Amino acid sequence: MHASPYVVCEHCDAVYTRRPLGRNERALCLRCGAELYRDQFADLQTMLALTVTSLIVFVIANVYPIVTLELQGVSSGTTLWGAIRATWDTGVGPVAVLAALTVFFFPLAQIVMFGYVLAALLRRRVPRGFIDLMHALRLMRPWSMVEVFMLGTLVSVVKIAGMASVKPEVGIFAFAVLTILLTVINSFDLRLLWDARGALDA
Amino acid sequence: MSARAEAFDGRQASDAAPAAAEPPSALALGLLPCDACGFVCRDAPGLEGASCPRCEAPLHARKPDSLRRTWAFLIAAMLLYVPANALPIMQTSTLVYNENDTILGGVRVLWLSGSWDLALIVFIASICVPLLKMVALVVLLLSAQRRSRWRRRGRARLYRLVEFVGQWSMLDVFVVALLVALVNFQSIAEVRAGPGAIAFGAVVVLTMLASMSFDPRLIWDEPER
Numbered sequence: 108m109h110a111s112p113y114v115v116c117e118h119c120d121a122v123y124t125r126r127p128l129g130r131n132e133r134a135l136c137l138r139c140g141a142e143l144y145r146d147q148f149a150d151l152q153t154m155l156a157l158t159v160t161s162l163i164v165f166v167i168a169n170v171y172p173i174v175t176l177e178l179q180g181v182s183s184g185t186t187l188w189g190a191i192r193a194t195w196d197t198g199v200g201p202v203a204v205l206a207a208l209t210v211f212f213f214p215l216a217q218i219v220m221f222g223y224v225l226a227a228l229l230r231r232r233v234p235r236g237f238i239d240l241m242h243a244l245r246l247m248r249p250w251s252m253v254e255v256f257m258l259g260t261l262v263s264v265v266k267i268a269g270m271a272s273v274k275p276e277v278g279i280f281a282f283a284v285l286t287i288l289l290t291v292i293n294s295f296d297l298r299l300l301w302d303a304r305g306a307l308d309a
Numbered sequence: 310m311s312a313r314a315e316a317f318d319g320r321q322a323s324d325a326a327p328a329a330a331e332p333p334s335a336l337a338l339g340l341l342p343c344d345a346c347g348f349v350c351r352d353a354p355g356l357e358g359a360s361c362p363r364c365e366a367p368l369h370a371r372k373p374d375s376l377r378r379t380w381a382f383l384i385a386a387m388l389l390y391v392p393a394n395a396l397p398i399m400q401t402s403t404l405v406y407n408e409n410d411t412i413l414g415g416v417r418v419l420w421l422s423g424s425w426d427l428a429l430i431v432f433i434a435s436i437c438v439p440l441l442k443m444v445a446l447v448v449l450l451l452s453a454q455r456r457s458r459w460r461r462r463g464r465a466r467l468y469r470l471v472e473f474v475g476q477w478s479m480l481d482v483f484v485v486a487l488l489v490a491l492v493n494f495q496s497i498a499e500v501r502a503g504p505g506a507i508a509f510g511a512v513v514v515l516t517m518l519a520s521m522s523f524d525p526r527l528i529w530d531e532p533e534r
Contacts, residue, residue, distance in 0.1 A: 113349045115342035118465055118525045120334040138332055138529065139465035176491045178498060185490035193490035199502040205510045206486050209479065238365055242345060249517060252476050252483075258430070259483030265427050266419065266484070267492060270403075298347045301363060 114143050147296060151225055151303060154295055158222040161288035165218060168281035169211070173260055178271040186278060187211060187256075209252040214289060217247050221292060228303045237304060241297065248293055257286045334529065341368050375524040376454060382519035383446050389508045389515065390439065396505030399485050403498040411505060412436065412481060434480040435509075442478075442516050445471050446523065453527040461528050468525045475517045482510045 114123045114134070118141035125144075128134060133145040149157070168187070175184035185193070187210060195203035220240050227234035234240060260282065264273050335342050341352040345366035350356065352370070361368050372378075397409035410418065412435050419428035445467050452464060485506050492500040 113340065115335045115340065115347070115349055117342075117344070117347075118469070119529045120336055120342075120526045121332040121529075122335050122338055122340060123332065136332075138462075139525070140462060141465065141469060173487070174491065178494050181494050181497070183491060183493050185487065190486045190490035193493065194486040194502055197489055197501045199504070199506050202482055202486065202502060202506045202510050205479075205514070206483060209476075210483070241364060242366065245345060249476060249521070252479055255476055255479050256483045258434075258477075259480050260487060262427055262431060262480065263484050263487040263491065265424050266488065269422050270498065271492075301346050301348070305363075 155225040162218050164281050164285045168285050171277035173278035175274045176271045210256045213247045213251040214253050253289050254286045257282050372524040378522040379519050382515050386512050386515035389512045393508035393512050397503035398505035400501045400503050434477050438474050438478045442471050456532040464528050471520045478513045
């Protein structure tokens with residue numbers, strides 16, 4: 108199944124013929140102004156490298172504490188999971204579940220599945236469960252919120268800086284890097300993976 | 310079919326006839342694009358609801374029951390918006406004071422402590438964004454229902470904005486989770502999460518579901534079809 112010569116605007120249903128783009132060009136819909144497609148920043152190989160990197164950074168971000176707080180000689184640090192557990196323990200379970208899904212499980216699943224699909228396609232194999240993986244990748248995108256969490260840590264740090272001394276730890280830097288990596292991964296057009304899969308049959 | 314579609318190529322259309330620059334819709338051309346993977350099928354009787362040949366997702370010319378679903382999520386979000394703002398999202402207790410913070414209260418504390426920049430960020434993310442999102446969705450829904458031709462491009466842009474800002478309202482939820490874990494010095498100082506945080510998280514999720522259910526193509530559909 109080949110890449111279609113037509114592009115249909117997802118936002119207004121306008122039909123166009125696909126044209127190759129130059130470096131950094133974007134094709135915009137004439138009618139509604141939405142982006143139809145863009146020149147991709149990276150090829151599959153680069154994306155795989157970024158995905159592997161983000162998996163490593165993800166582990167670092169979750170193993171090390173994000174910040175530690177010191178108050179009258181007592182220090183208290185937290186990792187992401189520490190924050191999720193503490194929230195669960197104070198009786199607002201749904202909030203803990205929401206945080207666990209949007210900052211831990213969805214980003215992790217995204218990284219692993221995206222990496223697997225890329226690795227298989229680069230070896231010219233059809234990934235097992237390709238169709239289901241592609242749907243999962245698409246549906247998880249809006250619910251993966253590492254970047255929002257990153258901003259949340261900054262706000263928290265400033266909020267408590269007045270009452271105790273706050274020390275940034277490895278985790279906060281790892282989350283900052285992860286934010287950038289996931290932003291790149293999430294801006295990758297998944298339709299290119301469908302095209303790469305289609306090219307294997309040809 | 311293909312010749313006709315090519316004749317409607319975007320650039321050519323705009324070059325040749327700037328007055329009638331409006332490209333045709335897939336619906337009018339008898340094409341059925343897959344929402345999930347972008348694969349374009351030629352529409353045929355009975356194809357609506359059938360599986361996409363490439364990704365197996367059900368094909369629909371328009372998202373099914375878009376307006377009704379969007380209204381349902383939106384009304385639920387509006388109802389929960391009340392407890393989200395009225396109930397405390399955070400309870401701070403120290404040796405000297407005990408405080409229940411609502412969202413607006415949290416912004417006030419940040420402002421008074423001199424961090425006007427963060428107060429502004431939290432104010433925008435937690436108060437302006439959810440409120441504007443709900444108002445924007447009401448405008449989009451009502452105008453789509455009436456098949457209005459009023460400022461279509463502006464409404465299309467409004468919808469993209471609503472989609473883009475959706476997740477940023479989750480900011481306060483994460484702040485609460487982190488503060489609960491960090492400020493945990495038994496008797497000296499302790500932060501606990503309040504029930505407002507649950508309602509607020511639900512508002513964010515529901516408004517995101519509402520904007521995902523809305524089909525922006527309805528903005529462009531003509532009254533009589």
